[in-house]
Amino acid sequence: MSCVGLLSAAPAPDGPAFFEAKIRPLFIEHCQKCHGEKKQEGGLRLDTKAGWQKGGDHGAVIVPGDPDKSRLIQAVRRKDKSLQMPPKRALGAEEVAALEQWVKLGAPDPREGVAVAKSGVDPAVVQKHWAFQPLTHPQPPTPKANSWSQQPLDRFVLARMQQQGLVPNPPADPRALLRRMTFDLTGLPPTPEEIEAFERAYSPIGNRQS
Numbered sequence: 452m453s454c455v456g457l458l459s460a461a462p463a464p465d466g467p468a469f470f471e472a473k474i475r476p477l478f479i480e481h482c483q484k485c486h487g488e489k490k491q492e493g494g495l496r497l498d499t500k501a502g503w504q505k506g507g508d509h510g511a512v513i514v515p516g517d518p519d520k521s522r523l524i525q526a527v528r529r530k531d532k533s534l535q536m537p538p539k540r541a542l543g544a545e546e547v548a549a550l551e552q553w554v555k556l557g558a559p560d561p562r563e564g565v566a567v568a569k570s571g572v573d574p575a576v577v578q579k580h581w582a583f584q585p586l587t588h589p590q591p592p593t594p595k596a597n598s599w600s601q602q603p604l605d606r607f608v609l610a611r612m613q614q615q616g617l618v619p620n621p622p623a624d625p626r627a628l629l630r631r632m633t634f635d636l637t638g639l640p641p642t643p644e645e646i647e648a649f650e651r652a653y654s655p656i657g658n659r660q661s
Contacts, residue, residue, distance in 0.1 A: 466559030
């Protein structure tokens with residue numbers, strides 16, 4: 452067997468390892484500022500495998516196995532003045548060669564799933580919010596001068612008011628109640644006829660139950 456044959460039979464680099472060693476750092480340093488989680492110029496993301504597989508506004512950017520047909524490779528080669536990336540500084544020859552080699556290998560990319568934006572919220576803190584707490588059945592307090600309370604919930608309200616040194620307003624008369632309702636619902640005061648009809652039909656017990 453000739454030496455030439457031995458040289459030509461050199462094994463191809465491992466795809467995922469090649470990506471991690473050469474391509475991922477290149478994407479992070481030169482590409483993801485404009486094609487990442489926060490910003491996607493041209494509708495393209497390069498921070499995920501799903502991103503470049505989806506392509507950008509002009510279609511596919513990588514054709515696995517064919518660097519010459521891949522817009523990403525065309526952009527970094529900078530032969531077309533209308534398609535030059537990165538825009539401010541050209542990649543080095545070794546970096547371009549690494550991208551070309553990666554595409555020739557079939558563009559192996561071990562990154563799985565879709566990048567999820569970090570919310571910056573601590574799940575442990577969220578779980579302490581009252582909305583995530585189990586239901587309880589607390590006993591209503593027994594506030595002083597409890598004649599104002601009409602139901603158990605009122606006792607909680609009255610107890611807190613008394614802690615703050617507040618006193619409940621006296622019950623509103625039918626005319627005041629009707630004015631509040633009509634202003635809330637229509638933005639207009641009630642007519643004299645409506646006031647008269649409401650006062651005739653008003654029942655304190657029925658009002659509390661409605």
